[in-house]
Amino acid sequence: MGKPTPLFANDRNAAALLDMKPVEFRGLVDDGVLPKPTKIGGFERWDVEQLQTIARGEAAEGGPIAW
Numbered sequence: 001m002g003k004p005t006p007l008f009a010n011d012r013n014a015a016a017l018l019d020m021k022p023v024e025f026r027g028l029v030d031d032g033v034l035p036k037p038t039k040i041g042g043f044e045r046w047d048v049e050q051l052q053t054i055a056r057g058e059a060a061e062g063g064p065i066a067w
Contacts, residue, residue, distance in 0.1 A: 008038065008045035017051050 009017060015025035018034075028034040034054065037044035053059050 006048055008040060009048050009051070010043070010045060011037070014046040014048075014051055017048065018055055 006013070011026060011029075012022050015022045018025065020028075025034065029036060035046065035050060037046050039045075050059075
């Protein structure tokens with residue numbers, strides 16, 4: 001059995017999923033280009049599936065996404 005796929009990622013790992021530096025990722029989040037994190041146990045985490053959808057360009061095809 002392989003390594004499980006994470007459901008949520010911290011900012012460093014979320015940035016890596018989009019091939020960015022964490023500071024670039026945070027800037028896009030702050031500018032509203034990327035979704036804000038979800039608070040889980042007091043920690044900020046991003047939905048990996050949502051980031052993958054954005055990276056594939058599917059977020060724009062399906063209409064607006066509420067973040």
